[in-house]
Amino acid sequence: MLATLERLKGLLQIPKEEHGQEDxxxxxxxxxxxxxxxxxxxxxxxxxxTERLSGYIRSDYINLRNFPVASVESLTGPTGExxxxxxxxxxxxxxxxxxxxxxxxxxxxxxxxYVLPGDATPDNPRTLPESIELACLFLAKTTxxxxxxxxxERLGDYSVTYNVKxxxxxxxxxxxxxxxxxxxxxxxx
Numbered sequence: 379m380l381a382t383l384e385r386l387k388g389l390l391q392i393p394k395e396e397h398g399q400e401d402x403x404x405x406x407x408x409x410x411x412x413x414x415x416x417x418x419x420x421x422x423x424x425x426x427x428t429e430r431l432s433g434y435i436r437s438d439y440i441n442l443r444n445f446p447v448a449s450v451e452s453l454t455g456p457t458g459e460x461x462x463x464x465x466x467x468x469x470x471x472x473x474x475x476x477x478x479x480x481x482x483x484x485x486x487x488x489x490x491x492y493v494l495p496g497d498a499t500p501d502n503p504r505t506l507p508e509s510i511e512l513a514c515l516f517l518a519k520t521t522x523x524x525x526x527x528x529x530x531e532r533l534g535d536y537s538v539t540y541n542v543k544x545x546x547x548x549x550x551x552x553x554x555x556x557x558x559x560x561x562x563x564x565x566x567x
């Protein structure tokens with residue numbers, strides 16, 4: 379999950395020693411984490427990923443979905459292993475001679491993503507940006523309070539306006555959440 383149960387309990391001012399709500403709180407944290415990852419079209423957990431990518435004319439770069447990239451374990455094209463590339467910031471791979479042209483003809487296995495708060499150890503500290511954790515906590519708190527999807531409320535002659543997606547498939551994420559996670563939205567790859 380993108381945030382810890384302890385942080386959510388702190389935000390909600392629930393004493394650490396108070397138990398009984400952990401399952402419900404964890405469910406909301408999990409749902410918030412999944413909603414954020416779905417919106418961003420990527421996973422944030424640092425782990426090994428394999429992607430099949432397409433090479434295009436005049437392209438010296440390919441983008442990997444789950445940045446930052448810690449290492450590339452293997453990179454192959456239609457004629458075999460590719461070794462003459464550089465790992466650039468934000469998960470881009472650069473190859474001065476360009477990439478082999480074709481659809482889904484490049485396979486990359488790499489370790490990428492962030493150390494999540496719940497996965498951190500003294501030897502492997504968290505690297506997930508605070509803004510992503512805050513967005514997750516805010517979204518979990520919003521769903522717990524029953525306020526998800528409410529765009530506006532009025533008290534006199536009570537009225538509620540819901541923030542529904544234009545295709546009717548559900549609610550939009552709150553604007554504050556989108557603002558916090560927007561720098562980490564996965565690129566089209």
